[in-house]
Amino acid sequence: MSNEPQSVSDSLQRNEFVVRKERLYGRLIAASAVLTILVTVGIILSLSGHALTFWREISPIAFFTGTNWSPVIGNSYGVLPLVSGTLIVTVCSALIALPVGLAAAIYLSEYASDRVRSLLKPSLEVLAGVPTVIYGYMALVYVTPLVDSVLPLSVPLVPSGLPLFPEFTLVVPSLRTFNAMSASIVVGIMIIPMVASISEDAMSAVPDELRQAGYGMGATKFDVATGVVVPASLSGIFSSFILALSRAIGETMAVTIAAGSRAQFLNPLNPASYLEGALPMTAAMVQLLTGDITGGGLAYRSLFAIGLVLFVITLVMNIISDFVAQRYREEY
């Protein structure tokens, strides 16, 4: 476009050229933005299409309340064992990731010097960058034997020989080869950065005046961190928790490799469940596809039904997290 137009007709022609070109490129890139909506539509349609024909044969009530999952042999499609597996992995990984991630966020935002932070933050991010299939392998081959080396464990919580108290001993049996515990540990580790970085962003957004006011009142650093900064960034922290949980629910490869392959209903309130093998929803989906199922069959379509449930759960959690972050954000 460097040459000068030579005549009026030339310049008119160039004008037409430019206008058409502008319009074409504008439409092309608008189309790529619209494509993202098509992706969502595609997800919803492809999931619900098969899922609806599945629910026509297996009633949704039987699907959502059944406690037996054996699609290939027993032809029974109760999703509760899978949901309980997901719940157990999520709860256990949350027990690791939420406190650790929150503590890391407080350290990075309030205590760490710039130099330390610039080292620690990328190192934390590495935890989320390692492929999950590697986490699964490490859980199965290294974490389980490592945890198992201190098991079986019996810890007397009440010293024996006291006259009035009954004896109470905590007994932890050995782990199975495939168990929810090791899978949850690695899932917990991989979602730490999610909690830490989003919470840290929220804490860094708390204005310094609030901290200075705290110090001015004679508060210690500890008081300011836990009494001023954390409450002020509560909405961000909460939203990071929900996002991390949603990530744990959708996590596939680590639980597929390490958590087990037998679907059984596990009571999340019973601590012994966490040492059992579990089959979370995502792992069940992989199991369905690696097993011998025929395309278009009932087992094949059940895949999409589980997928839809998973999609809706994670979508709702993402929306809640967004809502919390927007609605309860303190404006400074």
Added chain:
Amino acid sequence: MATGSSQIEDFGQVSRTVGTIFRYLILAATLFGIVVLAALLVYVANDALQPATADPGWYLTFFLTLVAPTALVGWAVHRREPAAFTFGSFLVGLLVVSLMFSGGVGLLVVDVVPPLVGFSFAIAIAVPTAISVFLTRYSHRIGFTSRLSATAFVFYLSLFGLPGPIGSPIGVPQVVPSLARAIQSIPVIPVDWMMVGTVLGGIGGAVVGSYVAGVRDARTGLVAGGLAFAATLVSAVVGPFVGLNPVPSTVLTAVTVLPTATYAWRGAFTEERRPAGLGFAAVVVGGALVGAAATSTLGFAGPQSWVDWQFLTSAHSGSAENAGLYPAIGGSILLMATVAALSFPIGVGAAVYLEEYAPDNRLTRFVDVNISNLAGVPSVVYGLLGLGVFVTYLGQAAGTVIVGGATLALLILPIVIISSREAIRSVPSNMRQASYGMGATRWQTVKNVILPEAFPGILTGTILALGRAIGETAPLIMIAAPNVVFSLPTALESKVSAMPLQVYAWSSLFASEDFYTKAVPAGVVVLLAVLLAMNSIAIVLRNRFERTG
């Protein structure tokens, strides 16, 4: 808060114990994940590389030839000239990363694209490109629509001929063969290394030439480009004398030697003048070579690592000792090429639209929310999307390169869009205003100002997103990619495996103590090495970007 509502009588004492304990507790929490992961990776690396099996003499030799000189020279250079030290380390890093790349390119050239096909398509793309560049440069009198259609026609003619794929469904015979087909049917064809050398040397020469022209002037650039092209061809003749086949030696020259030499030239002999860095790099590389030569003459055995040449170049096998990763590596390379080709233009286009074009209305806000929600959808659901849309609805064969690549491209699309938007947003708005003030149109501003400014940031985000895609397994399982593939995929429609998929197959379907301690850790180490290389490129790019930006 420290003070309650009760009246303060005196200042009293505040205990520091709680604060100190808290401080170390949260520091420990921050380090917890990092330490656990590092410990697990040490276990994996120990199983894969078996460092304990090496002779003590092997370690001693390498300590004397590599570690000690590197430490000494590095310390000296760093103390006198930190910039030269950085340059030297970058040079060594570039050498290592580009060696990995030439391995990948070599795999493509030797086993995926036959030299004649690659050569003919390179020409069939180069010729119409030259024509359309000529049209753009020298004729302003042709209208936009006719120019666009002329360009499209020339490309179509060159790649497909007439009437090409449009005519085949209605049975029109091929009248004019495509340029690619015509070249392939010439009875006398050059030798493989000439074709590979011409293509790679041409690309290498063009890149080196334009880089040098940017540093110095156009004439030096032309000379450098010609030299690079000649060097690539000459290396094929020289290669056999040092034990390399002609084709691999052209690949090695074009992908490893040219970039490293150009970077070394720039760092050592232009205005920057840091020959000390060049010396440091030479000490590291020379030390490694001398160490390798010394250990083989002295007969010190290295570690019995499971990551060896046999592992990298053979296919899956029933026994862990003979199992290899070759088809999976090739599959991952082809998948990444497809993913990059699909997600980069769409992602950047969407980002440009949302940042520069989109009106602030409800549709835009909806697209916005939609993208951030897509980023949170589990990867296994994207696999179902690929299965439902590409396989069931569009009728593609399951588990092929194109289906896998398209599925992974959709998976990383939100990440590419979000990071590209950040990069575009960081372009200062006065540059935009200046461009508009000069009478540039919106597209001209985007093309000439915004994209060049934001490019390093966009590239960084895309590489990081590709790093995410290369580690994904679940979507590939969902689109029914086979667990075991014995040959490399040679077309977009061939079945494909990938590195993480192979690791999964070994650790679940072939579960045995043997695979757990030999093949799987080796596969994990290779996958992590590739990821590390990709991420270090991204980080180097980002640091450069931040320094200049």
